[in-house]
Amino acid sequence: MASENANREKTVKVEYLTRVEGEGGIYVRSEGGELREVKINIFEPPRFFEAFLRGRYFQEVPDIVARICGICPVAYQMSAVHALESALGVTPPPEIRALRRLLYCGEWIESHALHIYLLNAPDFLGYESAISMATDHPKEVEQALRLKKIGNRLLAILGGRSIHPVSVCVGGFYRIPHRKELESLKADLLWALEASKGTLALVSKLPFPSFAPDYEFVSVSHPNEYAMNERRIVSSKGVDIDPEDFEHVFLEEHVERSTALHSVRADNGSSYLVGPLARINLNIDKLMPQALAAAGACGVSWPCCNPYMGIVARAVELIHACEEALAIIEAYREPAASRVEFKVHAGEGCAATEAPRGLLYHRYRINDEGLVEFARIIPPTAQNFRRMEDDLKAILPGVLDQSEAEIARVCEKLIRSYDPCISCSTHFLKLRLERG
Amino acid sequence: MPPDARPKLAVFKFSSCDGCQLALLNLEDELLSLAGEVEIAYFLEARSQISPGPYDVALVEGSITTAEDEKRIQTVRQESKFLVTIGACATAGGIQALRNWKDVAEFTRAVYATPAYIHTLEQSTPISYHVSVDFEVNGCPINKNQILEVITALLVGRAPHLPGDSVCMECKKRGTVCVMVARGLPCLGPLTQTGCGAICPAYNRGCYGCFGPLEAPNSDSLSAQLLKDGMQRGDLVRLFREFTGFAEAFRSAGDKWDKAA
Numbered sequence: 001m002a003s004e005n006a007n008r009e010k011t012v013k014v015e016y017l018t019r020v021e022g023e024g025g026i027y028v029r030s031e032g033g034e035l036r037e038v039k040i041n042i043f044e045p046p047r048f049f050e051a052f053l054r055g056r057y058f059q060e061v062p063d064i065v066a067r068i069c070g071i072c073p074v075a076y077q078m079s080a081v082h083a084l085e086s087a088l089g090v091t092p093p094p095e096i097r098a099l100r101r102l103l104y105c106g107e108w109i110e111s112h113a114l115h116i117y118l119l120n121a122p123d124f125l126g127y128e129s130a131i132s133m134a135t136d137h138p139k140e141v142e143q144a145l146r147l148k149k150i151g152n153r154l155l156a157i158l159g160g161r162s163i164h165p166v167s168v169c170v171g172g173f174y175r176i177p178h179r180k181e182l183e184s185l186k187a188d189l190l191w192a193l194e195a196s197k198g199t200l201a202l203v204s205k206l207p208f209p210s211f212a213p214d215y216e217f218v219s220v221s222h223p224n225e226y227a228m229n230e231r232r233i234v235s236s237k238g239v240d241i242d243p244e245d246f247e248h249v250f251l252e253e254h255v256e257r258s259t260a261l262h263s264v265r266a267d268n269g270s271s272y273l274v275g276p277l278a279r280i281n282l283n284i285d286k287l288m289p290q291a292l293a294a295a296g297a298c299g300v301s302w303p304c305c306n307p308y309m310g311i312v313a314r315a316v317e318l319i320h321a322c323e324e325a326l327a328i329i330e331a332y333r334e335p336a337a338s339r340v341e342f343k344v345h346a347g348e349g350c351a352a353t354e355a356p357r358g359l360l361y362h363r364y365r366i367n368d369e370g371l372v373e374f375a376r377i378i379p380p381t382a383q384n385f386r387r388m389e390d391d392l393k394a395i396l397p398g399v400l401d402q403s404e405a406e407i408a409r410v411c412e413k414l415i416r417s418y419d420p421c422i423s424c425s426t427h428f429l430k431l432r433l434e435r436g
Numbered sequence: 437m438p439p440d441a442r443p444k445l446a447v448f449k450f451s452s453c454d455g456c457q458l459a460l461l462n463l464e465d466e467l468l469s470l471a472g473e474v475e476i477a478y479f480l481e482a483r484s485q486i487s488p489g490p491y492d493v494a495l496v497e498g499s500i501t502t503a504e505d506e507k508r509i510q511t512v513r514q515e516s517k518f519l520v521t522i523g524a525c526a527t528a529g530g531i532q533a534l535r536n537w538k539d540v541a542e543f544t545r546a547v548y549a550t551p552a553y554i555h556t557l558e559q560s561t562p563i564s565y566h567v568s569v570d571f572e573v574n575g576c577p578i579n580k581n582q583i584l585e586v587i588t589a590l591l592v593g594r595a596p597h598l599p600g601d602s603v604c605m606e607c608k609k610r611g612t613v614c615v616m617v618a619r620g621l622p623c624l625g626p627l628t629q630t631g632c633g634a635i636c637p638a639y640n641r642g643c644y645g646c647f648g649p650l651e652a653p654n655s656d657s658l659s660a661q662l663l664k665d666g667m668q669r670g671d672l673v674r675l676f677r678e679f680t681g682f683a684e685a686f687r688s689a690g691d692k693w694d695k696a697a
Contacts, residue, residue, distance in 0.1 A: 045451040045501045046556055047532035051542075057674060063644065067531050067679070070455025070577060118461070129483030131471050138468075145464040152462060160635045162462065163455045163577040164646075167639045175639040338640070 026411050030400050038392045053375040058084050058366050066164045074107040075355030077168040079362040084170045086349025090342045095335035096172045098328050103158050104228050105325040110151030111356035112314040115419045117144030120311050123413045124206040150188045157181050172339030182329045189326050196318035203311045204298040212305040217278035220354050226286040227279050229353045243350045263383040271386035274358030276313035291320035310417045344370040357419050381420045443492035446478035448512050450498025450505050455577035456523035463580050489515030499525040499560045513567035521563045524576035524679050533560040533682035576646035576679045579631045603643050606634035627653035649685035
């Protein structure tokens with residue numbers, strides 16, 4: 001996997017980045033011991049969602065966009081319904097809002113448990129997978145699977161099934177649960193809340209490489225709630241905008257090495273970071289009480305700028321999601337109607353919601369028949385790619401003299417801490433390192 | 437260290453959302469026992485360690501949409517004793533098969549600013565268009581219990597048993613009142629394979645066919661009823677042409693109504 005020629009140009013290739021969702025590669029070239037080039041190559045086949053959504057009826061959109069990602073279908077459904085409701089001038093009542101947050105809690109629990117334990121923890125503990133890890137740490141892996149299962153149960157009860165839920169529609173839900181159905185989750189969620197605190201205790205003690213770039217963090221922000229479905233978009237460097245302005249402030253670029261578009265600040269071309277670290281750094285005071293207390297007591301100082309500590313941010317959000325789910329269930333009174341009635345007319349609307357991996361932006365334009373004329377979807381992982389490359393550029397000079405296996409491992413560990421979802425980002429990383 | 441005598445399982449991904457692989461990881465209770473009975477030799481999403489082929493069972497998710505993948509599926513077929521396709525992308529081309537009715541060059545320009553950077557095929561096609569497939573598991577996503585049945589059956593050397601009934605049978609078993617008869621909601625259930633447990637009618641909406649058509653569905657009869665009930669032709673075409681729209685029976689039904697006057 002490494003090649004050296006007479007000019008001491010050395011190439012290292014990591015064939016496939018494993019324990020990430022989707023397919024990508026890294027290319028690193030150095031010459032005379034100096035880093036020359038770092039590229040993240042995304043070769044996940046493009047599926048062209050934004051193109052084939054045109055001509056579809058608006059109520060099909062939540063079902064279709066769910067298929068952008070098997071791990072975070074709810075995120076796509078939430079961004080879609082909020083954007084389409086903005087286009088149609090629809091405002092669901094508070095009970096529907098709460099149920100949507102509950103659904104999102106289910107997805108955060110399932111996705112964060114999956115990533116923390118099955119995809120990311122093995123890196124810190126020196127295992128090639130959770131399967132190997134299970135031999136030495138059976139309790140932890142069983143706990144992970146049980147946490148994931150509880151998130152999935154919540155999704156299935158509220159959404160019909162955990163992967164590609166069927167109940168979400170523009171205006172609300174096709175079916176809302178009876179109070180009893182949600183109450184059946186309470187015991188599990190109480191267990192999950194305690195297990196999440198145990199998870200935070202575990203991961204906050206992991207050995208983290210020291211690394212703290214000057215990030216611009218970007219997330220959704222709401223005056224009263226932890227960032228999830230609404231409302232504005234903010235950054236740690238002064239951005240505070242309505243979603244309407246998102247495409248003016250942040251730019252998608254198409255680069256040759258990638259079937260995923262890369263995002264930067266439109267004004268200065270710099271990269272930015274979305275995801276759990278960004279959310280907590282920008283919204284920490286909106287965390288549920290026990291999550292906030294745990295975040296304060298876990299030994300991390302916030303805001304935290306170390307990307308490797310994404311796993312800690314996810315653990316804090318696990319606590320939050322369990323706590324908020326319990327609160328919503330406690331307060332739940334079945335609404336009179338599962339969905340809002342409205343007239344179909346032409347319109348354009350956009351929205352940003354917080355997928356487990358970060359800010360997910362949608363914009364749609366529909367015609368008088370309710371058919372989609374235009375769709376734009378900007379996934380969180382695509383927004384992070386440029387920032388990931390910048391991180392690699394900062395880290396790699398320190399390890400270029402090491403073996404290519406070690407360099408590959410360092411790259412993969414950084415990338416994995418971002419919890420990338422590559423199928424989403426294209427409409428697994430292969431590392432190719434050339435050393436000179 | 438003694439060689440691993442367990443059967444080798446491999447999981448391959450093509451053009452897809454990853455949901456069917458996740459369904460496998462969602463076998464929460466059974467996952468570790470499964471990992472005990474088989475060697476999970478190749479599963480890039482779940483593990484970094486790879487054992488080379490040949491593999492006893494290969495699960496293939498995703499459709500073929502690029503020239504590289506056209507080649508890669510041939511290698512997968514050569515390396516696998518049993519090749520099992522999982523999910524609508526692999527069995528029917530997936531939702532991304534909507535490109536098959538359109539001009540992919542135009543699609544590429546619509547999504548990517550520099551289309552020359554993108555290399556993709558005109559069509560999204562099922563795995564069976566490219567190699568022989570030993571077993572198909574339908575669904576979008578698959579039902580995780582069905583995949584467990586398939587793996588177990590193959591390991592003990594019997595044919596997997598998956599029911600081929602229509603969704604209607606599942607509604608009857610669940611006690612769900614027919615949404616079409618009682619509420620006039622368009623429903624593809626009479627033409628669609630069950631496997632999902634008839635979730636959509638239980639959630640107050642019609643089936644949208646994500647488990648694909650039955651072997652010999654009577655689409656003319658359902659179409660006539662839907663049109664009689666007031667469905668517009670454009671909506672009827674879209675009903676057929678969605679997640680499994682490229683599967684033969686739904687494709688010809690959708691095409692028929694698309695062309696009809």
